Every structure is written in C-alpha cells, then in structure tokens.
Amino acid sequence: MIEVKNLHKSFGDVHILKGIDTTFEKGKTSLVIGQSGSGKTVFLKCLLGLFDYEEGSISYDGKIYKQLNEDERRNLRAEIGMVFQGSALFDSMTIAENVMFPLQMFTKQSKSEMEERVNFVLKRVNLDNAHNKMPSEASGGMQKRVAIARAIVNNPKYLFCDEPNSGLDPKTAIVIDNLIQEITDEYNITTVINSHDMNSVMEIGEKIVFLKDGHKAWEGSHKTIFKTDNEVVTDFVYSSNLFKKVRKMYLEENQ
Numbered sequence: 001m002i003e004v005k006n007l008h009k010s011f012g013d014v015h016i017l018k019g020i021d022t023t024f025e026k027g028k029t030s031l032v033i034g035q036s037g038s039g040k041t042v043f044l045k046c047l048l049g050l051f052d053y054e055e056g057s058i059s060y061d062g063k064i065y066k067q068l069n070e071d072e073r074r075n076l077r078a079e080i081g082m083v084f085q086g087s088a089l090f091d092s093m094t095i096a097e098n099v100m101f102p103l104q105m106f107t108k109q110s111k112s113e114m115e116e117r118v119n120f121v122l123k124r125v126n127l128d129n130a131h132n133k134m135p136s137e138a139s140g141g142m143q144k145r146v147a148i149a150r151a152i153v154n155n156p157k158y159l160f161c162d163e164p165n166s167g168l169d170p171k172t173a174i175v176i177d178n179l180i181q182e183i184t185d186e187y188n189i190t191t192v193i194n195s196h197d198m199n200s201v202m203e204i205g206e207k208i209v210f211l212k213d214g215h216k217a218w219e220g221s222h223k224t225i226f227k228t229d230n231e232v233v234t235d236f237v238y239s240s241n242l243f244k245k246v247r248k249m250y251l252e253e254n255q
Contacts, residue, residue, distance in 0.1 A: 001025050002047065002158065002190055007056035009042055016042045017053070018214040027188045029181050029204045031195050034211035035236060040194050043211065047192060048080065048160060049073065060158065078106040081151030083161040087143040089135040096131035099150045106154055121149040125179060141172040145179065152183055159184065161193040165200060173197060177204050198237060201225070
C-alpha cells in the first residue's frame with residue numbers, strides 16, 4: 001500500500017500540488033485523472049521518487065520515503081515497475097534484452113536465471129515468440145506489452161503506468177487495460193495509472209483520484225463515479241454525449 005499525506009510540491013513560486021491525501025491499496029488498479037495542468041504528472045513523479053517535495057509524506061508499506069537512506073531507496077526502486085507513456089524501449093536492444101535490463105541492474109541472477117524469468121514474463125504478456133525482434137519491428141500494442149513485461153520482470157510490489165493507452169486504437173487499449181488489471185490481481189501489486197482515457201476509468205478504475213489545479217477534488221471508484229454530483233468531476237467525465245447517455249442509463253437502472 002502507498003499512503004500519501006498532505007503532499008505539497010512547488011517549482012519556484014508555482015505551487016503545483018496542494019495538500020494531497022490519498023492511499024493506493026495492494027491488488028487494486030488505481031487511476032489518477034484530471035485535465036492537463038492538474039498536477040497528474042508531477043504527482044506520479046513524486047510517487048516514483050523523481051521529484052522531491054516540500055511538505056507531506058509518501059510511504060510504501062509503512063516505509064516513509066524521506067526517512068530512507070540511499071541503500072534503502074535503491075532497494076525500494078528495485079521493487080517498482082514503470083510503464084512509460086511512449087514505452088521507452090531501447091531501440092538497439094532486442095525485445096528479450098529490453099526485458100532483461102532491470103534484472104541486470106537490480107539483481108545478481110545468473111544468465112540462465114535471467115533468461116528463464118524473461119521467458120516467463122514474455123509468455124505472460126502473450127509474446128512467446130518475440131524474443132529476437134527489435135522494437136522497430138513491433139506494433140504499438142506489442143511495444144506496450146513489452147514495456148509491461150519489463151516492468152514486472154523484477155516481480156515488483158508497485159507498478160506505475162503513465163498513459164499506457166496513449167496512441168493505441170480502442171481495441172488494443174482494452175487489451176492493455178485487461179492485462180494490467182490481471183497482473184495486478186495475480187501478483188497483488190499496488191498499481192497506479194495516470195490516464196485521460198475514460199474507457200480505462202470505467203473498465204478498471206477500482207479507485208479513482210481526480211486532481212484539479214493541484215488539489216484532490218474527488219476520489220471514488222468506477223461504480224461511484226456515476227453517482228457523484230461533484231460538478232468538477234461530471235464536467236470532466238461527461239464532456240461527451242456518449243458518457244452523458246451512459247450515466248443517465250446507469251442512474252435510471254439503479255433508482
């Protein structure tokens with residue numbers, strides 16, 4: 001579990017995060033949503049330890065990040081998997097080499113042990129025969145699955161995803177959503193996803209944190225988001241006629 005308490009982050013005189021409190025539980029997919037400029041990316045980078053913050057605390061299963069020494073922070077980083085928005089694969093490495101990279105960085109496993117683990121995670125994301133392909137030979141959806149395989153190869157406790165469906169067609173986006181949720185459930189991972197994809201929110205948002213101008217404006221789930229009267233949330237979520245119709249149908253069915 002990740003606990004965030006009274007988190008504040010500024011750049012010079014610009015106050016980005018303004019006292020955010022929330023928790024992200026094990027075995028659940030949690031989505032952070034909000035308009036551009038709401039603080040989502042800065043929030044994610046604070047969770048990852050990439051940005052320092054002026055006030056508040058972030059703790060990982062009871063370990064407060066700011067109280068950890070360098071060795072403890074390195075050990076924590078080894079427990080974190082990250083799926084970047086653009087997949088961020090190394091163009092000069094094969095798919096298998098990309099997936100093996102975190103094992104080489106954070107473990108002392110033998111080559112055969114690393115190869116066995118790489119085989120396992122590539123099979124888990126349905127890329128059994130892609131080991132020797134280069135990233136340039138893979139479709140956008142395949143690259144996302146490689147990125148997920150790389151993120152889970154160290155068997156992380158925490159998984160962070162930054163816009164994992166960016167650039168994907170709707171059908172492939174659903175495949176990626178389902179894969180992330182299945183892996184979260186299977187391995188009891190604490191998963192946090194930055195997203196603007198409302199289909200993801202409705203499908204896998206077991207917890208949703210809505211940011212507005214650096215504040216936590218609302219939190220709930222994909223079930224309760226249909227019921228909220230919070231105007232900030234409804235203006236964002238139901239900006240399209242499709243979601244307005246879905247919400248109306250849901251409310252009528254659950255009167």
